[in-house]
Amino acid sequence: MDINIGKIIKNARLNRNMQQKELAKILGVSSATVSAWELNKIYPSLQIFIKLVEVLDLSNCFQKIQQGDNSFVRQEEFNEICKEFRDKLANIESKIYQYKQSLELFAIKS
Secondary structure, three states: OOOOHHHHHHHHHHHOOOOHHHHHHHHOOOHHHHHHHHOOOOOOOHHHHHHHHHHOOHHHHHHHHHOOOOOOOOHHHHHHHHHHHHHHHHHHHHHHHHHHHHHHHHHHHO
């Protein structure tokens, strides 16, 4: 299943009558980056995604989706989006743990 986080971002941005350029300026990215997100060519980093949730009130969007409002994505897509971000977060946590382990190992050898 193709995850459509881009559709969520685009719809939320348009619902706020915001142009890509405006959103990009708020987030400190280029408008080309926002366009790439909306086209699902790339995904925002976790840090930027947290800002997106705040700026576009995506938590409200996700609540609507959970309540069966399909104006953004289908429930299955939302579940897949959540799974993808949980997986990415777990991957980041794993990398942080590995990095800490290597630092501890380096400290012991020094």
